[in-house]
Amino acid sequence: MADELIDPVLTVHRLSRYGPPRFPAARADRALVFVDSQGVYDSYMPPERPSRVRVAANRYVAVYEVDVGRHRFTADLRLPSADGALEFDVAVEAGWQVTDPVRFVASGERDVPGLLLREFRCAALPVTRRFSVDDSDRVERQLLRELAELERMGTDYGLEVIWHPRLRTERATPARERDVRPLSMEEEREVPPRRMEGQREVRRDSTRREAQDAADERLQQERIAAYELLLDQLAQGDDAGSFLKHSRDDRYISIDDLLERDTAPDAQPEPRRLVAELAEQAPPGREVPLQVQVTRGGGGPGVALRGFALPAQGARLLITVHAPGLLALGDLQQELTVSAGKDSDVLRFGLRTTRTGLHTVTVRAFHGGSFLGEIRVQISVEADVPARDGPPRGAALDSLAFDPGEATLQVLKAQDGTYSFQLLSETSYAPESFRLLAGDPERATKNIYQELRDTAAAAGGGADARRVRERLRNLGVSLWGDAVPDAVRRQFWEEAHRIRALTVLGEHDVVPWELLYPLDGDQEGEGFLAEWLPIVRRVFGQDRVRELALSRAAFVVPPGSPPEAEQEVAALRAKFGSTMADGGTLSRRSEVQDLVNSGLAGLLHFACHNSFTESGSRVAMADGRFDPMDLAYARRAGALRATRPLVFFNACRSAGQISWYSANLGWAPQFLKAGAGAFVGTLWPVRSDSALQFADAFYDHLVTERLPLGEASMKARQAIRDHAGDPTWLAYAVYGSPAARVTAG
Known part of the structure; x- marks a missing residue:
């Protein structure tokens, strides 16, 4: 049994339309998942394999090799206690196995330990926050009871999961570490007998679990050996089916799993x-x-x-x-x-x-x-x-x-100034009409952005990072209560354990959604919403794009850009290397406009100043002002629909919008309605050094690691969130499909 496997998708092979189909050889712990050009999946569990005739008839274009063996991973977590300053030190061990290869491949998830740890934290936080660090034995028993329900969560991704959490010693946060010391011999004698017995019971349970794991591992190895023997017999033409039909040994699979399913071919795709x-x-x-x-x-x-x-x-x-x-x-x-x-x-x-x-x-x-x-x-x-x-x-x-686990919050504005909120997931809720408690939402949002701008400017200059974090949290909690209807908040908590990504669909830039901090009584997530869920936005009229072909990268750096802009572009060129052709550096409005109108392909990255006032956004280029109105032709012509580029506007408040007749005018809606596949911008002025670090981390996860757009942006936020009280990590607004991935250009 392999340990610490991250991605059970071991290989992906493209199948040629010409010549005989070639795919991975049969192995006892490998399933094959075939996909056709329309995204329809078929799976073949070992030792079942499709014939060449079937592969050709179904017009498969690729095959995924999926490990269906049993695996284990371990991790150490620190979880907060009821004491606030003290934390539990939890050793997490989980056994997992892919039981539905199609569901796992279709989910797009490629980091099983990361996925399971996120689920564990969501389930464990409400438990540990109810106990003090002196109740570690009770916490462990309660965790085991709670995780019995959590083990079923893997079915959404085609996984079977078994949890083994263990609490070690209590750990203090740095602020209180000096107050924590080992117990003396006299103090150990005063530990209540019931607590000591509880700890012995937990250790006995742990020993039994380890023994059972060892037995399960031996059985798995025997199964694999039997499968390999069976495959040899099948290759030699032996009547393995007859052999297995009379076997009752648990090491062997059922004969029903060996027979090729004679299902009718899928209906031909229809436009x-x-x-x-x-x-x-x-x-x-x-x-x-x-x-x-x-x-x-x-x-x-x-x-x-x-x-x-x-x-x-x-x-x-x-x-x-x-x-x-x-x-x-x-x-x-x-x-x-x-x-x-x-x-x-x-x-x-x-x-x-x-x-x-x-x-x-x-x-x-x-x-x-x-x-x-x-x-x-x-x-x-x-x-x-x-x-x-x-x-x-x-x-x-x-x-x-x-996309399994994706939820959409649809926000509509009525003519009387009220807003309609509707949460749509695998359960669709009715719309909830709501008038924002802050009165004029634009004024309230402007006040919030001004405070965040001031906070960003003061970061790194002796600002108290803990105080800044607390202030941001209070803003986020207030927004959650004032800007989201009660019914929608209840619906969110009902669906929270199933939500893997959240899309906010709305035309009006009324709430800094990334700043929301969900908290209702004893229901609390893992911090800011954007800290533990991929949050993306979508404007009306924006197409759904699931693939971003980044074959080339062009950069916009006009005169007067921040000193770090050239450094940012040089670092990105070095990062992309030969994976993207260099589209050059643009400094003139006419150059950018011509590139967009002619069908910009790949990546367009702005590293510059963006001025945002009540009259809208603008960038001072070498040949004059460049503003969203300059994209009107591209928008009406759909100039970017054939190429679906990624536009990253790494400048101050590049995601801001103003009202223009009956529509909103801003960089994001203009680029997206012209056909861009995704857009990244900022909601308030940000520090240049933090902007560079966010871009570097974002491209690492999106381009190098090929993570989905939503997850790449979340991990980029996490990478810079502890920078001396700087709120820049919450400033970025990402527009697109959370499941969109970079493909070869």
Whole structure:
């Protein structure tokens, strides 16, 4: 049994369309997961392997080799006690095994110990915070009871998990370490007998567990040896099936697992599109039904969707409607099933015109907690005009796949100033209407950003890092209570153990979501929300992009940029090396504009000053001012939709927005609606040295380690969060799909 395995996906092989298929040789502890061009997975547990005819017929494009043996890892954690300053020193040991290779591969998770430790901390924190360090034996027994439930969490990722936590000695935080000393012999004699007996009981339990682990390991080795023998027999043409059918030894697998499943081939992928139809003109007081459907075929109205295969039971989507200015005559969210070989049923949403004017209705599709796409239709309401039907409108849904553990918080603003919050995960909750307690949210946000700007400026100059952390925490706790409705907070805690990433979908920059610190009574996470969950944002009209092809990198460094800008660019060029072509350094507005309008590919990294005022953002370039309005042509033309670049705007408050007629104008929405795959910017002015360190860590995780966008940004925050009270680690806003990964250009 291999120890300390990080990623059970051992190899990934691309399969050529030409020539015979080649994939890893059969091994007793290796499963194969094949995937076709539409993202549909098939698994083959050992010793089952597909024939070459089946591989060709199913048009597989790649095969993952997955370790399905049993593994173990250990880690040391410090968890807070009820005493506050003192902590428990916990030795964590966990045994794990991939039992559903398809679910694990599809999850995108590639660090099993990291995943399990995050889950352990979430489950353990509420326990340890209830006890003082003198109750270590009670804590360990309580942890074992709590972890019995936690062992089932691995099923979301296709894992079977067994936990063995042990408390060692108490440990103090540095501030109190001088007050902690070993017990004298006299003090040891005064330890209550019940506590000593409890500790002996825990040690006996630990010994029994270790003995059972050793027995399990021996059995696993015997199983593997039997599998290898069986594979040899199969290779020699022996009747291994007959041999196994009469065996009752637990070392051997069932004959049912050996027989090739004779399932019908998957239905051929079909192009699909999301279609909505609404009257384009009507007088006030008229009922105007909105009809929504997912249809087959590449022709007709709208944009043809990339083909995708569906499971036999179909895919169930949640459709939501946002219709400000119109009266809803029923629920504005319904479900529909997309089945293979036919169009979906037509959903009908009842709407009635009330006020005159031009009104926009937005239809969005979700699968689980993953946002799939949206359509916008408009209706003109005028007095004394006849009703006139509008043409069907369509929008692309690149895939119906959803990412396990992803949740979306949809935030909509009504015309009366209230906000609608809706948490969408594998459980979809009803929207909650809410008026922000701070009154004018823009003014409250501006005040928060000003304080954070001042804090960043003072960092490193003798500021008390602990006091700054406490102040930030108080701001975050206050935001959590004032900016998130009670019902949504309750829903969050109900889903927290299942949420692996959170997407905030909204047009209005009303809350610094990254600063939220979830706390409700005895329910508390592991700090700031962005500290223990990947947090990404999404603007309306932004496409869902799951792959970022970073073949080249261009840098924007205009005259007057911070002194560290050139150092930042030089460090990034050295980091990327030969993996990205050098797109040069741009200093003129015309150069940047031409590059974007012509279809920028790869990475565009800004290292410069960004001025943000009530009139918006701007960058002083060598040939004049560059601001988001300069991206209007690219936005309307969709200039970046074919290339899906990553834009990193490492400048002061580059994620800020202003109102422009009926839309928000800022770097993020402009680049994203032009087709960018992802955008990274800051919410308030940041320190140049911290900005450089964040960028370095972010690219390490995203480009070098190939972690998903959400996880890469979370780890980059963690890398710089302890820098002398500097809040820069919370300043970055990341827009995109949390599961998006870098691919070879």
